[in-house]
Amino acid sequence: MARELRPQITVQVAQTLDGRIALPQMRTVLSxxxxxxxxxxxxxxxxxxLVGSGTVKIDDPQLTVRYGSGPQPRRIVLASxxxxxxxxxxxxxxxxxxxxxxxxHAPGAxxxxxxxxxxxxxxxxxxxxxxxxIPAALxxxxxxxxxxxxxxxxARVLTSLxxxxxxxxxxxxxxxxxxxxxxxxxxxxxxxxxxxxxxxLVDVCVKHLGTSILVEGRLEH
Numbered sequence: 001m002a003r004e005l006r007p008q009i010t011v012q013v014a015q016t017l018d019g020r021i022a023l024p025q026m027r028t029v030l031s032x033x034x035x036x037x038x039x040x041x042x043x044x045x046x047x048x049x050l051v052g053s054g055t056v057k058i059d060d061p062q063l064t065v066r067y068g069s070g071p072q073p074r075r076i077v078l079a080s081x082x083x084x085x086x087x088x089x090x091x092x093x094x095x096x097x098x099x100x101x102x103x104x105h106a107p108g109a110x111x112x113x114x115x116x117x118x119x120x121x122x123x124x125x126x127x128x129x130x131x132x133x134i135p136a137a138l139x140x141x142x143x144x145x146x147x148x149x150x151x152x153x154x155a156r157v158l159t160s161l162x163x164x165x166x167x168x169x170x171x172x173x174x175x176x177x178x179x180x181x182x183x184x185x186x187x188x189x190x191x192x193x194x195x196x197x198x199x200x201l202v203d204v205c206v207k208h209l210g211t212s213i214l215v216e217g218r219l220e221h
Contacts, residue, residue, distance in 0.1 A: 006138035007149040009166055011158060012042050013186060014173040014212070020183030021155060027059045034210035035173040037067045039152075042171060044070025046150040048098075048141065052157040053079035062089045063152070073150065074098065076141060078157055080132045082110035086117040093118060098144055100137045102126035120144075134160045159188040162199065165221040170201065174213045 014030035015021050022028035031039060043049055049063040056077055063075045075090045080102040091097055097119040101111075103126055111121050122144075124136035134157075141149060151161060161167050192198045201217035208214070 004135075005142045006135070006166065007047070007142050007146045008168050009138075009149050009151060009161065010042070010046065010169040010171060011151050011161065011167050012039060012171045012173075013153060013158070014039075014175060015186050016175055016177045016179050016183065018178050018180060018183070019186050020179035021153065021186050022058075022184045023179060024182050024184060025058060030175045030177070031173055032175065032210035032212045035175075035212050035214070038171075038173070038209055038214065040065045040067040041070065042150055043073050044068065046073050046148045047146040048074040048076050048144075048148075049150045049152060050076040050078065050141070050157070051152050052154045053077060053081075053084050054156065055152070055154040056084045056088050056090065060089050061152075062092070064094065071095075074144075074146065076100065076146075076149075078132050078134075078137055080105050080126065080130060082106045082114060082121065084114070086113050091117045091119055096120065096144075098122065098141070100124060100132055100140060102130060102132045105130050131156075131160075134164055134166065138166065155184055155186060155188065158186065159190060162187060162190040165199070167199075167219050169218050170216065172215045173209060174215060176211055 044065045072095050074096040077099045082101040099119045099121050101123050103123045122140050125133045199221045202220045204217040
């Protein structure tokens with residue numbers, strides 16, 4: 001059997017007590033000041049940071065290390081149809097930006113637009129519903145030289161990674177607020193049908209980050 005080529009993946013998110021990560025179509029900052037410092041330290045400890053296209057369009061993140069010191073990570077976006085604006089802040093000059101689209105769903109004009117903005121664009125096979133194949137994207141990222149990958153969202157990307165059992169570690173900042181519906185849930189259907197089949201966190205570390213609680217650990221599938 002061929003060896004799976006992918007980086008080690010850590011998922012880092014801030015969530016409410018009821019597992020919500022944002023309000024619909026709204027940039028939602030949840031982290032405490034101490035949580036932001038931790039998040040930026042984590043960025044500095046990884047080769048690259050990855051988000052989905054929805055996060056880029058709504059939050060317009062920079063994905064850089066600003067609260068603290070350390071090397072800047074490369075930046076990666078999963079965008080099946082390459083539908084991210086050329087003005088996105090993560091396209092600013094830096095150690096490198098990679099945008100991964102799906103074959104047959106990424107117009108040539110968008111490839112040219114993103115390339116002109118300074119990004120590298122790679123196309124990988126698509127899934128049956130036209131989305132970027134996660135395993136193919138991860139192999140592309142590995143071949144781009146990334147060995148430690150930090151994933152910060154959004155919910156669709158996170159759900160795919162957990163469902164396909166591709167997450168190695170997690171770092172969840174739990175803030176003290178509650179959103180309820182229509183807050184966006186951290187995860188959708190990850191394929192759990194029985195309690196004993198749920199992925200579990202092991203080697204768990206819990207500590208305070210200001211008014212938040214940080215839960216870290218290794219994921220056991």
